[in-house]
Amino acid sequence: xxxxxxxxxxxxxxxxxKEVTEDVTDGIxxxxxxxxxxxxxxxDAVVNAANAELRPGGGVAGAIHRAAGPGLDKECxxxxxxxxxxxxxxxxxxxxxxxxxxxxGPVFGREKDPAKKLAEAYTNALRRAEEKxxxxxxxxxxxxxxxxxxxxxxxxxxxxxxxxxxxxxxxVRRIRFVLYSERDLAVHEEVLRKLVQS
Ligand code: AR6
Numbered sequence: 001x002x003x004x005x006x007x008x009x010x011x012x013x014x015x016x017x018k019e020v021t022e023d024v025t026d027g028i029x030x031x032x033x034x035x036x037x038x039x040x041x042x043x044d045a046v047v048n049a050a051n052a053e054l055r056p057g058g059g060v061a062g063a064i065h066r067a068a069g070p071g072l073d074k075e076c077x078x079x080x081x082x083x084x085x086x087x088x089x090x091x092x093x094x095x096x097x098x099x100x101x102x103x104x105g106p107v108f109g110r111e112k113d114p115a116k117k118l119a120e121a122y123t124n125a126l127r128r129a130e131e132k133x134x135x136x137x138x139x140x141x142x143x144x145x146x147x148x149x150x151x152x153x154x155x156x157x158x159x160x161x162x163x164x165x166x167x168x169x170x171x172v173r174r175i176r177f178v179l180y181s182e183r184d185l186a187v188h189e190e191v192l193r194k195l196v197q198s
Pocket of ligand 1: 035036037049052055057058060105140141143144145148149180184
């Protein structure tokens, strides 16, 4: 599913979200696909659902480090540890992407203000992308695996945060959500469809 986010000057004012069937050149294209975050050819950066130490670990982090090779782990050491909601950017090493943006999402049920921290993780990831002038970023569903965030709630926070930030994005024009299961894709599409204004 693809939508285009247009208009707005930050803070979500005057923003419209419309479903589209083709890529568009106006506005920001936001799409959901089923797939593997390590196979996002053509995207400037993929986002890593990292741990505080920026070490390989399981899930997305394990897959990203396996595909990127040991050079990524080495580069990450200088940036660790990071705090919940923070984001740092490194090279992509052997991944098909020039950059990896590592974010630490909240552990659901263990941290205060998880919704705020999850929103910060998305906002900070987009900030790192903008600082490098990147045009395309692919995200996994941060915090919804080992960190236990309910998928529907996390999707609502992720999409609202991106729509609210859209007016301030200068270089980023394409945002993709890569969902690992059919079910997670269906939930994300349902949430996104509700945000589409008819
Ligand atoms: N591509 C896309 N999505 C994936 C992939 C993949 N290759 N693998 C898993 N997912 P998680 P978190 C989905 O656990 O909840 C790690 O051990 C997965 O189904 O990777 O933020 C780190 O070291 C889920 O929907 O991230 C941290 O300690 C989503 O990606 C901790 O887990 C996120 O799952 C981070 O936990």
